[in-house]
Amino acid sequence: MRGARRAAAPTEVPREAVSRPRAGGGRSRGGTIILRPRPRLSVLIDRRSVLVALLLLALLLVGMAASACLGQTYISPTEVWRTLRTGSGPYDLVVNELRVPRIVLGALVGAAFGLSGALVQTVTRNPLASPDVIGVGHGAAAATVLALATGVVSSPGAMPLVSVGGGLVAAALVHVLVWRRGMQTGRFVLVGVGIGVALSAVVQLYLTDSELGAAEQVKLWLTGSLNGRGWQQAGPLGVVLLVCLPALAWASRAARPLGFDADTAAALGVRVDRVRLGLTLLGVVLAATATGAAGPIGFVALTSPQLARRLTRTPQLPLLCSALTGAVVLVAADLTARTLLPPLEIPVGALTSLVGGPYLLWLLGRRATAR
Template sequence: MSRTTADVRRRGLRPAGHTVLRGGRASFLVHRRTVVVAAVLAVLLACAVVAYLCVGESFVPPTEVVRVLLGRPSADELVVGTLRLPRLVVGLLAGAAFGVAGALVQTVARNPLASPDVIGVTHGAGAATVAALSFNAVAQDTLPYVSVAGGLAAALLVYLFAWRGRLRSSRFVLVGIGVSVALGSLTQLLLTKGDYLVAQQAKVWLTGSLNGRGYEEAGPLALVLLIGVPAALWAARAQRSASFDDDTATALGVPLDRVRLGLTVLGVVLASVATGAAGPVDFVALLAPQIARRLTRTAQTPLLSSALTGALVVVVADLLARRLFSPIELPVGVLTAAVGAPYLMWLIVRTRSRSGGTSS
């Protein structure tokens, strides 16, 4: 093994489709297709951002949008900078957080069906938030923190029930689905027992909506994403070992349980904070990593492409939700669920057909 590694280093060999970037003593192996996909996604996201700021009750020319973004005086400052831009920022940050969270959870579970909204994280955040609203237990500006606490508590519950000397991916997903159902029932019970106006407010929040969101919600989410950058760099490296099966990891001496725990905690925190900021926008965390992985054709789910895909999905979905049935404005979670639910059913059927073919 060491001789082969030395030969590869000496001869400058590299896997197909990869490029070695060197800077001083450090060198990095870069997958070229992943870089191209990330660049294309970034361009598409930039176009979606401009379209989002242009389209609304009144159309704003792209030149005026650019002027506002550059901080120059414009007659459309109120519409673009005050009404649309804060909501857009929340959508971008929440979508990116959901995308990375979904990629991490799917890596740990080694299952494309796993995502924070499937294994109970967003349901835990939702149940905690609805409980706080129903009992008027906290102030409005502290609801995002309640959501984070609920998501972490749900993830801890799933982890404890799924742990049997080692974390098995199939048990992790099944326990998560069971916890999701239980928390969903608890949320509905709280809605029926609470005040009518509070229940209506909670129902809108539970669908996942960016209406009325602003920099107050974006601040904590941006802070968590900024702090999580070093953790995300570690996660990108740890993904490879986390995708090993238990026997392979044991043979290689990889502390698999600790790696999986770290990836799970990071994914849960990102999903919980995003849920606190924008509500449980369903299926973004499920869709984004799968789309990114199919575009890049890599063994591990690319985190940057997942973040860009998640942000793009949320921004485009919210734009359509605002204008598709104008003057009626739909919550963004309605559109993501309309796309994500059929995809989840297709994914389940596809997974079952593959397992059936293997067993035969």
Template sequence: VARNPLASPDVIGVTHGAGAATVAALSFNAVAADALPYVSVAGGLAAALLVYVCAWRGGLHSSRFVLVGIGVSVALGSLTQLLLTKGDYLVAQQAKVWLTGSLNSRGYEEAGPLVVVLLVGLPAALWAARAQRGASFDDDTATALGLRLGRVRLGLTVLGVVLASVATGAVGPVDFVALLAPQIARRLTRTAQTPLLSSALAGALIVVVADLLARRLFSPVELPTGVLTAVVGAPYLMWLIVRTRSRSGGISS
């Protein structure tokens, strides 16, 4: 949608919105544990809507979209920390573990809602696999091809936010998976567009390998999965930013 590899859910505030909403629900004991995934979806959608509205100025410019998303992420991160410091100590500890993104003690109970959402969202995902090819073109080309760009972007955004938010609600925000997986899939398949099926498989493989390493590297201490993905993803994010800026400088010069 943003035509920018930096615009992943964990960079532009979607997972931070899901996380802030979930921590708020835990801190105020507002909902039952079974309803937390739905709270995460609501938080992710609200954060995405805020970024979309703030970044829209007669069009959706990719750099503005990412910058606004980063700002929203920082603000939501600060809100989450405020909730942690003001809430109950035991709840805050539970929320902190959740915020690192961990598969510890996760089983079929947490997998159930994910399976339901994936089954319901499968037709939409098949549509997205085709629609994102046209949406990746510039506005004039996509319009000339007869694509209703506004509706397509809205549909892709809602689908992506729902899937990312449901995953966040199940295990917490496992950062950088959404940033790494599409880039790995594109390089393996050598395609210009993002291959959704390959990206999904790459993301699943990253999470499984990170979880295995988190369990085995410092055994008997078991690290959260999000720690391992952040160790790999953070340097990659910095490299990607430098590469994007150097390309922009070359084009502008």
């Protein structure tokens, strides 16, 4: 009995010796901070991602300030701030009516494209994928062209809604054709490319048979431009981004298991097809809304997630940094397009395509070398 009692004694641990995590406490492991506001809730924050996000935010603010000052008429930062604060003055028209709404719209469109590209590339697991691959931009263009050709929609304010509807219909068509016993990313990309080519043919057919004035209007929209756009387009896009915030918070967590193959993710209890469908739907809504606001601006959704990933060095595409990168890229591109060849303004979509084309070729060459 005494031996049994002595053997059992070491198994008894005093209650005071057990360490319990405090509510609101945190620990650090390497470059990751683990926050535990509740005993069953853990939030992972990567230090490098936080620093990169702060740096991108600072660059965005600097770019927006520079864009408000520079142009055909230079306005000092002091005058810009005074005009914004008072809402009057000699530069009220240039600052409050022309530049500031355009700058805000550019930042929102860039953020929406960056988020959409990150979501689509997460679903397809392909850095060459973008919303254009699944026909969003081509669907929006075809819907806009058909609306102009038939005269169904004559109000300029209704054209963004037409573009959004066309993008959603094109993406839905791709999903209907792809969804056979689950969604395979290879077939997803191929069907999206095929739908995009067919819709591009519809647009080209209209351009060859339409009047010169209508054709020029469609061509200008197809290049993607922020010229002549402002709060009327920025307001709805901002509302969509705010409404999508809870879904984006879910997406940042749901996208983590998709870094594994489908079998591994399913073994972890993840409903892969449902998660992919939800991420794709969210990305389509963001891309279609951004396209309706500014036109199909190319390569922002393609390049922003990959640039953000290389800056943060995270295993998955960071949504917040992708949004900030897209906003910085588009604001800087619009500033360059306005000031590069004054008094001529280059459409920002043409400039992003000119820069994004070599990046795409470099990315293709790098993937070929890796294989």
